[in-house]
Amino acid sequence: MTDMDRRGFVKAGLAVLAGSALGPGVTLFQAFAEDGRESSKTRWGMVIDTNKCSEKCTECVSACRTENNVPLFGEPKYDGHWIRKAAVTPDVEGAKSMSLPLLCNHCEHPPCQHVCPTAATFTRHDGIVMIDKHRCIGCRYCMIACPYKARTFVFKSTEEWPNKDVPKRSKGVVEKCHFCAHRLDKGQIPACVEACTKSGDGAMIFGNLKDPQSDISKYIRENAPRGLREDFGLKPKVLYKGV
Amino acid sequence: MEKIRYSAIKGDSNGYLALLGALGVLSLGGFWAAWTMFTDGHSVTGMTNAVPWGFPIVVAIYLIGLSAGSLVISALSSVFGKKEFKVFSRIAALLAALLLVGALMAIILDWGRPERILVPFFSMNPRSMFSLNGMLYSAYIVICFVYLWAMFEEREKLVKALGLLAVFWAVLVHSGTGAIFGFVGARELLHSPLLPPSFIAAALSSGTALMIIVLHFSFKWAGRTLDEALLRQLGRYLMVFLIVVAYFIFIENVTRSYWPANYEAQKFLLLSGNKYSLIFWVGMVGCGVAFPFVILVNRFTGGSLKWILWASALVVGGVLAERYIIVIPAQVMPVEIFPGMKVVSDFQDGSVADYSISLVEAMFGAGIVSFVFLLYALALKFFELMPENVEESRER
Amino acid sequence: MNGRQAGVALVAAIMLFVATPIIYTAAGNGLFRKPPKPELVLPVGGDGKCVEVTDYMRANHMKLLVHARDRIVRGGELLPKYHIEGCKNCHNKRAEFCDRCHSYAGVKPECFECHYLP
Numbered sequence: 208m209t210d211m212d213r214r215g216f217v218k219a220g221l222a223v224l225a226g227s228a229l230g231p232g233v234t235l236f237q238a239f240a241e242d243g244r245e246s247s248k249t250r251w252g253m254v255i256d257t258n259k260c261s262e263k264c265t266e267c268v269s270a271c272r273t274e275n276n277v278p279l280f281g282e283p284k285y286d287g288h289w290i291r292k293a294a295v296t297p298d299v300e301g302a303k304s305m306s307l308p309l310l311c312n313h314c315e316h317p318p319c320q321h322v323c324p325t326a327a328t329f330t331r332h333d334g335i336v337m338i339d340k341h342r343c344i345g346c347r348y349c350m351i352a353c354p355y356k357a358r359t360f361v362f363k364s365t366e367e368w369p370n371k372d373v374p375k376r377s378k379g380v381v382e383k384c385h386f387c388a389h390r391l392d393k394g395q396i397p398a399c400v401e402a403c404t405k406s407g408d409g410a411m412i413f414g415n416l417k418d419p420q421s422d423i424s425k426y427i428r429e430n431a432p433r434g435l436r437e438d439f440g441l442k443p444k445v446l447y448k449g450v
Numbered sequence: 451m452e453k454i455r456y457s458a459i460k461g462d463s464n465g466y467l468a469l470l471g472a473l474g475v476l477s478l479g480g481f482w483a484a485w486t487m488f489t490d491g492h493s494v495t496g497m498t499n500a501v502p503w504g505f506p507i508v509v510a511i512y513l514i515g516l517s518a519g520s521l522v523i524s525a526l527s528s529v530f531g532k533k534e535f536k537v538f539s540r541i542a543a544l545l546a547a548l549l550l551v552g553a554l555m556a557i558i559l560d561w562g563r564p565e566r567i568l569v570p571f572f573s574m575n576p577r578s579m580f581s582l583n584g585m586l587y588s589a590y591i592v593i594c595f596v597y598l599w600a601m602f603e604e605r606e607k608l609v610k611a612l613g614l615l616a617v618f619w620a621v622l623v624h625s626g627t628g629a630i631f632g633f634v635g636a637r638e639l640l641h642s643p644l645l646p647p648s649f650i651a652a653a654l655s656s657g658t659a660l661m662i663i664v665l666h667f668s669f670k671w672a673g674r675t676l677d678e679a680l681l682r683q684l685g686r687y688l689m690v691f692l693i694v695v696a697y698f699i700f701i702e703n704v705t706r707s708y709w710p711a712n713y714e715a716q717k718f719l720l721l722s723g724n725k726y727s728l729i730f731w732v733g734m735v736g737c738g739v740a741f742p743f744v745i746l747v748n749r750f751t752g753g754s755l756k757w758i759l760w761a762s763a764l765v766v767g768g769v770l771a772e773r774y775i776i777v778i779p780a781q782v783m784p785v786e787i788f789p790g791m792k793v794v795s796d797f798q799d800g801s802v803a804d805y806s807i808s809l810v811e812a813m814f815g816a817g818i819v820s821f822v823f824l825l826y827a828l829a830l831k832f833f834e835l836m837p838e839n840v841e842e843s844r845e846r
Numbered sequence: 847m848n849g850r851q852a853g854v855a856l857v858a859a860i861m862l863f864v865a866t867p868i869i870y871t872a873a874g875n876g877l878f879r880k881p882p883k884p885e886l887v888l889p890v891g892g893d894g895k896c897v898e899v900t901d902y903m904r905a906n907h908m909k910l911l912v913h914a915r916d917r918i919v920r921g922g923e924l925l926p927k928y929h930i931e932g933c934k935n936c937h938n939k940r941a942e943f944c945d946r947c948h949s950y951a952g953v954k955p956e957c958f959e960c961h962y963l964p
Contacts, residue, residue: 221596282493283796283797283798284498284499284500285493285498285499286499286796286797287499288499288796288797291795291796291797291799292795292796293793293794293795293797293799294793294794294795295788295791295792295793296791296792296793296794297790297791297792298790298791298792309787309795309797309799318634318635318636321575321577321578322577322578322579322580322633322634323575323578323580324570324574324575324578324580324581324584325566325569325570325573325574325575325581326573326574326575326578329920331920331922332921332922333922337919337920339919339920340960341915341919342566342569342573343562343563343566344561344562344563344564344566344567344569344570345561345562345563346557346560346561346562346580347502347503347562348578348580348630350499350502351502351503351634351636351637351640351780351781352634352636353636353785354635354636354785354786354787355785355787356500356785356787356797356799359499360492360497360499360502360562361491361562362491362492362493362497362498362499363490363491363492363493364491364959368962371962371964372931372962374960374961374962375960375962376960377959377960378491378562378959379488379491379492379561379562379563380562380563381562392924435787435788436786436787436789439635439636450788
């Protein structure tokens with residue numbers, strides 16, 4: 208090859224490279240445009256009354272596992288936790304411990320969504336922070352960013368499939384509570400709330416925060432429950448009474 | 451004074467082939483480890499739900515730092531006017547590009563779903579530091595290679611312009627890497643506006659140290675003469691960079707330790723005698739800053755090439771420890787969901803998590819690094835990267 | 847070796863690289879023997895009609911699924927006509943229908959790793 212050919216080839220190659228770098232830029236505009244409809248009518252929220260929640264009861268946890276095929280490997284390192292029970296004790300002499308469930312708070316300003324490189328974590332039109340598992344690359348940045356440790360990674364695949372109407376876990380992606388969006392879309396309530404009301408302590412209230420006549424809105428007006436780590440400014444949608 | 455002549459190394463000695471073989475075996479081990487992580491899931495590693503980022507991420511950010519530092523060394527001649535370092539420019543630029551290729555490989559192979567590699571490029575999230583960094587890293591590799599090409603073509607003006615762009619981009623790249631951690635408000639041990647500049651400081655020190663070692667051994671094993679004065683000068687630069695690194699470590703830890711909310715976390719990290727304290731004091735501070743500084747600053751050892759090499763080796767190891775200290779303790783410490791209260795749960799809330807580097811992760815890390823140097827060694831043989839006449843080309 | 851030998855070797859290597867999958871596939875299927883067309887057991891139910899005409903579905907069901915998926919999951923639309931759970935009402939014997947064409951064409955959709963289709 209003469210010098211001219213080599214130079215021409217390299218120039219062409221560089222032009223192709225530069226052109227291909229435009230690809231992400233063009234789809235950048237798409238990324239802004241496509242995240243769900245704006246719905247102002249529904250904003251799901253949950254209130255947990257810790258005075259009613261008892262330490263022995265784990266109805267919400269079992270219901271979630273069965274409903275959503277959340278894996279239990281028998282190894283605490285890898286077990287998935289979409290909702291978990293915690294015992295919280297103030298650091299004072301003789302203080303009583305409170306029992307409460309911890310789950311994804313579906314924040315209005317979710318740090319997990321801010322850091323997701325593929326926008327796999329996004330907020331649906333009704334305020335639910337969802338993970339699009341088809342898009343998740345399993346980078347786990349969101350797990351670092353969540354202040355509530357609400358997310359777990361699927362470390363290995365599992366063959367168990369208790370509920371065949373919903374997907375089972377796919378190895379290599381991150382997952383968390385999504386307020387049983389599939390049930391909400393059918394007009395039902397999340398599995399944990401249903402279990403708590405039917406066979407648990409009745410400590411969970413779920414509903415539409417934007418509806419001033421809903422049970423949850425009335426409860427919030429009367430009882431002023433608080434979110435966890437409100438100082439972070441994330442505006443969580445799961446509020447606790449009695450903490 | 452002669453013009454610098456570059457030529458490929460012969461690369462047919464037993465030593466060279468043995469080196470290629472060893473690096474090849476280690477690289478294969480690394481790829482096997484990555485394959486196992488992909489097929490069996492991350493349960494083969496030491497990572498857990500409490501500590502989702504392990505040694506692969508440590509290695510990735512370490513390599514990015516080395517790359518940025520090497521690029522600055524490469525640009526000493528074209529951008530900073532130190533013409534005597536022109537002899538190193540090609541090697542340093544190539545190493546910068548290859549190190550970042552290795553870093554990208556470490557990141558992508560660590561994903562749970564690396565086969566979805568195109569997804570972050572076509573559905574990026576402009577607010578995510580990971581996403582922005584992905585764009586920055588890819589562009590940086592292209593810039594480094596174009597910069598290298600300009601050096602091959604000996605277009606001095608273009609070299610200067612591209613060198614400037616590359617240095618600017620390297621600062622952007624590694625500040626971005628620091629921002630990945632510094633922007634996370636959920637973890638007290640990470641959240642800090644100092645993290646991006648302190649990453650740059652660590653990059654400068656580790657990159658310079660790596661270049662000193664690589665240059666010395668590359669020239670020695672290729673049988674070419676190298677002006678030792680150049681390496682000694684790099685050693686002096688390294689000494690200055692170490693002061694900057696020490697400053698950042700000091701300010702960061704003193705600031706954090708001052709606020710009572712952080713007493714517990716800082717005590718855990720610095721004073722509890724566990725493996726993190728050990729890695730912090732012996733690795734990050736001792737090997738990363740203190741011992742090499744002592745070697746470089748005093749007149750008995752500061753001028754001796756052998757001692758400079760040892761100091762560089764200590765820095766290279768110490769900065770790896772620094773990266774480990776950034777990534778792991780912040781995850782091991784529990785998130786404070788109920789500040790001031792005691793928490794117990796099935797998900798180990800409120801308790802310190804456990805993490806050790808597993809064999810798979812160690813092989814992964816060693817494999818990626820070996821692969822980078824394998825490519826470097828091969829490049830020396832097939833491209834005109836190494837100068838033949840350093841002595842004769844010096845300005846008198 | 848000199849430049850010409852290296853060039854010949856390179857061309858030979860490229861040709862071998864390209865030819866290998868062709869030879870492998872042909873050998874696997876029996877050289878010059880056409881593999882049998884897949885026999886499908888058509889699903890019953892839904893008065894014999896899918897959500898779109900057969901020719902369209904055969905060519906485009908994967909695109910339909912992906913777009914509907916994004917609209918349902920990300921857009922939050924309900925789309926009962928295209929929801930994957932709705933397909934199950936008729937398509938409930940994967941081994942006799944879906945898998946037959948998929949293995950003939952040599953594709954392995956990863957959907958079934960998580961979505962149950964009996």
